[in-house]
Amino acid sequence: MTGLPTDPQPLTVAVIGTGPRGLSVLERLAVRLREMPAPRRRLRVYAIDAVEVGAGRVWRTDQQDWFTMNTVVGQVTMYSGEPDDGPARPGAGPSLGQWIAERARTHGEEPLGPNDYASRLRYGQYLRSVYRTIAEHLPEEAELIPVRDRIVRARPRPGGGYDLLREGDPAPLAVDRLVLATGHPRNEPDPFEREMLGFAAGRPGVHYLCGDSAADLDLGPDTIPPGTTVGILGMGLSFYDVMVALTLGRGGTFTSLPDGSLRYEPSGREPHIVAGSRSGLPIPARGKNQKEPHYSHRALFLTPHAVEQARKRRLAETGSARLDFDEDVLPLLLRELDHVYWTAHVTARDGREAGERFADRHATVLLAGGDPAEVLREAGLDGIPALDLHRLARPFGDRHFPDLQSFRTELLEVMRRDLEEADLGNSEGPLKAALDVLRDIRNVVREAVDYGGLRPSSHQEAFLRRFLPVNALLSAGPPRYRVRQLMALVEAGVVEVAGPATSYTVDEEAGGFRVASPRVAGSARTAQVLIDARIPTPDLRRDTSPLVRALLADGLVSEYVVEDAVHGERFETGGLAVTRAPFHVVDAAGRVRTDLYALGIPTEHTRWFTQVGSSRPGMRTLFYRDADAIAADLLAGAPEEPSSDGRALVGAAPGAPAEGGRA
Structure with a gap:
């Protein structure tokens, strides 16, 4: 950063939304500030939240303690580095599990083991502690100012930046750069909801x-x-x-x-x-956790290289690098699950060495394009039911039941069998080990689907309507x-x-x-x-937030639309259009706004599975990398590279021709 600590005009940044995504940007800003050589320009950061600064709405600390997280505390952290011999600080702080253990020791609070689940209230308290740590460890030329208010409009200033109009204060906040991390939306009612609300009125x-x-x-x-x-x-x-x-x-x-x-x-x-x-x-239930926080599944079939090769094939065959999810992605994903499923069966029956030998042979056959049936038969697995995601997600099929009691009996039996599988664990239990791969492999799926990576028709039908409901049911249980x-x-x-x-x-x-x-x-x-009891799906046009509506009305943001001229298809996603990292917003004219960023749930559909609410200890997760990309750009001010006509090619899939999409 250029400038001196005595510069009269500090760089002013606002982060709207201080749940996990907004907090992650603040944490990485603090780390980067401390790592930068002096002299440094002064920095003023407004941390803005309408509900609770440092926790946000979903994780606020006045909620009841019976609402529970669905990730074990040992796998949750908001710090981008693990603790060391020094004090907790940005870049070196405790995981949620470590923080709870320390609170149990020093404050007599309820202890939890690393594989236990915390309440959302407790996670909110942890988030607040992270926020305080950030504030306490900023260098002296930086200040963090909490603002508990609702921003209703971001008005562009002639020289760049924005005046933020607040609901509770007539004086606007002038900022040079703005980060939108606004989290879960509240949408205007759809036709079904309007009918129900009208009936109740x-x-x-x-x-x-x-x-x-x-x-x-x-x-x-x-x-x-x-x-x-x-x-x-x-x-x-x-x-x-x-x-x-x-x-x-x-x-x-x-x-x-x-x-x-x-x-x-x-x-x-x-x-x-x-x-x-x-x-x-x-x-269904999550499997008993048997994995260390830093565990990462090593993909063999659905890999970034495999996705890249599939794009090259599609481009050569059709003139478009966009993929068909059912043909190019799902078979590789299912192969990944099958491999873990069968290997876990052999390991549970014959021991680790036998499991490793089977895994090597099974993978060799699959990677060569062969039929694994003979390998399964020789391993004595041919009598075990194959993994069938559709059957697991729809166990009752199209059957009819003569009365409620008969259905209730079968439902309870299905749930009992699933709990037995969950008790075996997510490493030793074949079923839950395989289903856990759905979580572990998300980043590669993102490479296939993000930024219009699929044909519009395939994204809508195969990915959103068929795969995602099954994936959500089987990979994210309580x-x-x-x-x-x-x-x-x-x-x-x-x-x-x-x-x-x-x-x-x-x-x-x-x-x-x-x-x-x-x-x-x-x-x-x-x-x-x-x-x-369904969390609203992000939809830019239905979001009731005054700020989002004003941004749309003022043309400062736009909906991400995928237009595929090769296949004659178009998909209006409902997501907020952003560039790739550092996630600059694309306005209604298709221009990249290098002083406006968006991260997390508002960008869902442009990117996939943005509701992740933490990083994992000891891992350089995508959650961490997303935040760091924004923090680096906020401090450096490097503009996004535009296309030759000044528009952002945010709709193009990797390797796709420039006509591939628009915002």
């Missing part, structure tokens, strides 16, 4: 709650009195949060039984819960104890699962919402309250 005691973080839903007894029938749409991670709030949060308790299962003791203040989803299956709690609630009659293909309609005659599965006779129930 004017009917006392009837409520529809749009999808949101469970901590922000009105789940209290005024809205949901004891004994009320509550319908829940979706049975993913947020479903478990709502379930716990309406049971444990109402004073119910779980008792452990000798066989390891749980029994629920109701308080009498619970509602009656009727849940459903497309699959009819609550999201802790095992949550599934045991759900089973206890089903057995106690507090929770019913309607069945596959659950429908949610209004019932004018009954004056409530009808929840029913067409495949389970007698499943229909009338609910006074309907809760959408």
